[in-house]
Amino acid sequence: MSITDLTSRAEAQVAERKEINERLQKLQEEVSDFCYQCAKCTSGCEAHKLLELEPHKIVALLKRGLIDEMINSDMIWTCMSCFKCKERCPQKVAPVNILFTLKNLAVASGKQVPGDFTAMLQSAMGIGLIQDIQTVPTRAGETKTREQAGLPPCSKPKDPAKFQQTIMTVAMEKV
Ligand code: SF4
Numbered sequence: 001m002s003i004t005d006l007t008s009r010a011e012a013q014v015a016e017r018k019e020i021n022e023r024l025q026k027l028q029e030e031v032s033d034f035c036y037q038c039a040k041c042t043s044g045c046e047a048h049k050l051l052e053l054e055p056h057k058i059v060a061l062l063k064r065g066l067i068d069e070m071i072n073s074d075m076i077w078t079c080m081s082c083f084k085c086k087e088r089c090p091q092k093v094a095p096v097n098i099l100f101t102l103k104n105l106a107v108a109s110g111k112q113v114p115g116d117f118t119a120m121l122q123s124a125m126g127i128g129l130i131q132d133i134q135t136v137p138t139r140a141g142e143t144k145t146r147e148q149a150g151l152p153p154c155s156k157p158k159d160p161a162k163f164q165q166t167i168m169t170v171a172m173e174k175v
């Protein structure tokens with residue numbers, strides 16, 4: 001079902017909208033009221049080209065207070081966190097951070113997290129990276145390591161237990 005069908009008769013969730021905008025202000029982002037729906041964010045969104053995600057609609061839905069509809073939609077999980085929408089916005093609104101906030105709220109309310117996110121989280125907690133360092137294929141059909149490809153070394157946490165503790169502390173502060 002599309003999100004527009006879900007929202008057709010919904011009531012505005014005023015308290016939740018206020019809470020999300022306050023979280024954005026803590027991140028020093030402009031609140032959704034500043035959005036004038038130019039859709040410049042969506043025109044550059046990489047996920048929009050593949051899936052249903054349209055960042056300008058996310059901001060519009062937040063302005064209308066339709067929070068549950070977004071939290072219950074798969075749409076919030078298709079963002080690739082490239083931050084292009086934030087970079088492109090002439091009003092300094094950051095749809096990407098609205099999406100992070102919605103994802104945090106979805107997790108806090110016990111919603112099912114897509115499997116890929118769980119795998120990335122487990123990897124990040126285990127080795128400090130969302131996936132382990134890999135070799136890359138070249139156009140010539142060779143396989144190269146980061147060093148062979150001329151990339152700088154990629155470090156991992158020296159003390160995984162301390163790293164995990166730090167991540168948990170930061171995560172609890174942000175929820
Ligand atoms: S680019 Fe900014 S102002 Fe334009 S629709 Fe997106 S969030 Fe709103």
Ligand code: SF4
Pocket residue numbers: 041044045046047048053055078079080081082083084085086095096099
């Ligand atoms: S951060 Fe997410 S919503 Fe923003 S442009 Fe990138 S993929 Fe699209």
